[in-house]
Amino acid sequence: MPGWLSRLWRTATGRFGLIVVAVITVTALVSLLWTPFDPQESDVRNRWAIPSWPHLLGTDDTGRDILSLLMAGARTTVFVSVGAGVVATLVGIALAALGALTARWLRETVAVLVDILIAFPVLLIAMMISSVWGGSLWVVIWSVGIGFGVNIARVTRPELRRVQQSDFVLAAKASGLTAGQSLRRHLLPNVAPVFIVQLSWSMAVAVLAEAGLSYLGFGASVVEPSWGLLLADLQRYIGVHPLSVIWPGLAITITVLALNLLGDGLREATDPTLRHRAAEVHTPAVIA
Template sequence: MTPLWLRRLWQTATGRFGLIVVAVIAVTAIVSSFWTPFDPQSSDIGDRWLPPSWPHLLGTDDTGRDILSLIMAGSRTAVFVSVGAGIVATVIGIALAALGALTTRWVRETVAVFVDILIAFPVLLIAMMISSVWGGSLWVVIWAVGIGFGVNIARVTRPELRRVQQSDFVLAAKASGLTPAQSLVRHLLPNVAPVFIVQLSWSMAVAVLAEAGLSYLGFGASVVEPSWGILLADLQRYIGVHPLSVIWPGLTITFTVLALNLLGDGLREATDPTLRHRAAETHIPAVVA
């Protein structure tokens, strides 16, 4: 039986679009791990700059590599980075939010100051600082985006946790003997999930964008790893001669980032009961005396 939240997600146009595109990217990443139309790293000078046609559906690049195969292989990197950054951001965000909302006053104030300091550093700057020490890699992108958006998640989620903590049902659960950890898992986190989901989807979208941008600048994936950013950097040098080849990786990045953001918005609407209640009220006709 289909879960209720999934049916609600499918009923919204933005959620449906985001779910379809994200599912296609995920399936492509899985399929590309064992099959692509051509070897992504195989060059054939005789087939360089072929236009979109059979069997090269998106054409070839300056060394004769199949662009569709390169994009399919690059989806593995995008999924790996977005999921990895999402996990890191989740752990850091929930830990900081819990410390900033459920502990003693001096700990809460210390965490608040710490979050305010970290939030002043842009994600890309953090990634460049880390890569200057440990070198550019996908793990640099994952940790930079995870830390940057973990702090954002903590900043947004902490006041929501404080608000829910003062609710009657949470106070009743505490009076019944629930520990702070049990209250956090059973009551607090489910009630702040809609806010958390939006921030998490945004962090995953930025992870894809950051990986492409940092790889484009040479701070992300190595040249031997498939990456949409590296492909874009290779092809943009020929944009004046073969502009169509640059469109494909650019569109892929754009649609992936857009889909993750729309999926997050759709999940928020599908899981937030207050939004559904307000939406239902707007459809109730007013009674005219």
């Protein structure tokens, strides 16, 4: 087992986040091949069935199996969170590198651009794009990815500048290391803890954004399984069948919590300064 993974598993927050994210990912993969029932199949004779066999979480107003809908909705959640994370990573690293490692005029231009873009809320951008191009999961992915890529750049850029002035980086430059090699070998590994926290936050917000936009009609289409769409369908009956609303809301809440806790755990597991401090704390003093 890699060292960082072993350290992650030893922390309670990291272990919880890793287990939940793994379960959701496996559920999404399994739902590609099997679900207890067809998620879109209606059975009016079993409308509002209480949690029991064979409908373990009950059914909705059209008789659809809620567990099958949640399993199928996990695919959408994983797709959106991973897609938004990839876009945010590419945008964030590109802007941070341009804002820290280039000529002064370009660094200042990128800094002004980041300040302008960060003033626009991610959900507002997604709703504006959806109103023009129509609601889809790709709108959510690109909106959240670009929006939080800017956040990642804003936080990572000063860290890159700080590490760039370190003695070991200056020595690497003197030895003939190119800017790209220095970025890959020295700069990115040292800003990884800060980057990981921001990335996990962007993936968590992507889950919330997809659920919220789908709830409002700007996200997933009605033919796609989505926790946000399921929550929107069931909330109309919360006064009559409150238990049915709990399941999609609980799935969204636990997923967002797990992604945030996993990010915190990864930061602790990969940050060399935290490991060094922990070693100093646990090293007994030598008494002469």
